[in-house]
Amino acid sequence: MQNETLTITDNRTGKTYTLPLYKGAVRAIDLRQIKTGPEDFGLLSYDPAFLNTAACQSAITYLDGERGILRYRGYPIEQLAEKCSFLEVAYLLLNGELPDPAELDAWSGEVTRHTMIHENLKKFMEGFHYNAHPMAILMTTVAALSTLYPEARNIHDPEVRRLQIIRLLGKMPTLAAYSYRHSLGLPYVYPDNDFGYTRNFLNMLWKRTEPKYSANPVLARALEVLFILHADHEQNCSTNAMRAVGSSFADPYATTAAAIAALSGPLHGGANEEVLRMLDEIGSKDRVPAYIAQIKAGHGKLMGFGHRVYKNYDPRARIIKRVADEVFEVTGRNPKLDIALELERIALEDDFFVKRKLYPNVDFYSGIIYQAVGFTPDMFTVLFAIPRTVGWLAQWQEMLQDPEQKIARPRQLYTGQPVRERVPETAATLA
Numbered sequence: 001m002q003n004e005t006l007t008i009t010d011n012r013t014g015k016t017y018t019l020p021l022y023k024g025a026v027r028a029i030d031l032r033q034i035k036t037g038p039e040d041f042g043l044l045s046y047d048p049a050f051l052n053t054a055a056c057q058s059a060i061t062y063l064d065g066e067r068g069i070l071r072y073r074g075y076p077i078e079q080l081a082e083k084c085s086f087l088e089v090a091y092l093l094l095n096g097e098l099p100d101p102a103e104l105d106a107w108s109g110e111v112t113r114h115t116m117i118h119e120n121l122k123k124f125m126e127g128f129h130y131n132a133h134p135m136a137i138l139m140t141t142v143a144a145l146s147t148l149y150p151e152a153r154n155i156h157d158p159e160v161r162r163l164q165i166i167r168l169l170g171k172m173p174t175l176a177a178y179s180y181r182h183s184l185g186l187p188y189v190y191p192d193n194d195f196g197y198t199r200n201f202l203n204m205l206w207k208r209t210e211p212k213y214s215a216n217p218v219l220a221r222a223l224e225v226l227f228i229l230h231a232d233h234e235q236n237c238s239t240n241a242m243r244a245v246g247s248s249f250a251d252p253y254a255t256t257a258a259a260i261a262a263l264s265g266p267l268h269g270g271a272n273e274e275v276l277r278m279l280d281e282i283g284s285k286d287r288v289p290a291y292i293a294q295i296k297a298g299h300g301k302l303m304g305f306g307h308r309v310y311k312n313y314d315p316r317a318r319i320i321k322r323v324a325d326e327v328f329e330v331t332g333r334n335p336k337l338d339i340a341l342e343l344e345r346i347a348l349e350d351d352f353f354v355k356r357k358l359y360p361n362v363d364f365y366s367g368i369i370y371q372a373v374g375f376t377p378d379m380f381t382v383l384f385a386i387p388r389t390v391g392w393l394a395q396w397q398e399m400l401q402d403p404e405q406k407i408a409r410p411r412q413l414y415t416g417q418p419v420r421e422r423v424p425e426t427a428a429t430l431a
Ligand code: CMC
Pocket: 236, 266, 267, 268, 269, 270, 271, 295, 300, 301, 302, 303, 304, 305, 306, 307, 308, 309, 356, 358, 361, 362, 363
């Protein structure tokens, strides 16, 4: 492996170059030596949307899209979803190993101690318009956390970094729950440290006048599993935003807010909300074939289908389908499931989707579960952002510790005007 090389002949000059390969990849900077003459800048690689460019090395998540494999720190996602709590998985992603019982206890205690948010931030949230989108509230309030913790900008101090990571993990469910209560005009519920991570979140969401909200254990576990499945997904759009913004050494709150912004788009995390809208638009199972025909004719996309990396069934979607069955035992079946199953059945047989290797992704079934549990569609992406914060922070930390990383600054192929003179002077400049 070590001595693998690539030989390139430049047909413009007839010169041959031998470039070393690094972990099966060519280093783009090695292309720079390929020049037509001393004035030539050197060869660039052109890769809009990073279709074939590794922008970092990472030891966090392994994803084989052709075979439908997803692992966090080497552990198959199926095992983590079945056997772990979300906070165990968060510890694993951030530290590389699963915690032992004492470490888990200490870790859960630390995260729990940081669930409260400053009253100033609560007042800040009260200023949002009644129909503000919860994802927009979350993005803004996470950015506002940097006004409360100015020391967070010392990103090179490992202890400061660690504290901000714990703060963000602790406060995300609180901010998410407050954004939800705000949109319903309900008073905010303070965190309750008697509960674990997801139960505390459910308490802050649903508590009314009772002293403590008692979450159904099946629904609480379903949410925990969904959190585990969403915790990281290597170099997706929002993680790339986290790394790119973080590479300028911005503080972790500003950086996480940028990642939330990226996640909110309908091609990324916002797709779960769009899936529900699509199922509403289709309305009934018998209208599925007509809807598919419309997509094939080039009118829109089947939301919750397709993925840049998975060219096989998304393993997370497979687990979510199982979780859906457990949730529906408690909540009753969401009638939208029948429409979704019919969409999947037809799409998986249809040549248009088969040829393009379009399979259901994580967002296809998650929204149906969230709705059955009682969430409105505008909360779905917020439910994605809470656990993904762990992945963003693990990737941010890894990026800061990687000696090869620098400020993210891609090149471009300039396609504008060549140099030109601003003559003759116009009447306006003469006046
Ligand atoms: N419905 C219909 N056609 C599709 C779809 C879809 N959902 N996705 C891709 N295609 C077609 C696309 O039009 C193209 O066709 P052609 O070769 O004829 O031009 C072909 O499949 C390849 O697609 P692409 O756009 O080159 O693929 P991409 O890797 O750039 O896009 C994607 C990936 C996820 C943005 C895209 O599949 C999509 O827009 N899906 C719908 C939105 C969605 O579900 N997003 C959630 C992604 S998973 C979770 C997450 O990341 O948040």
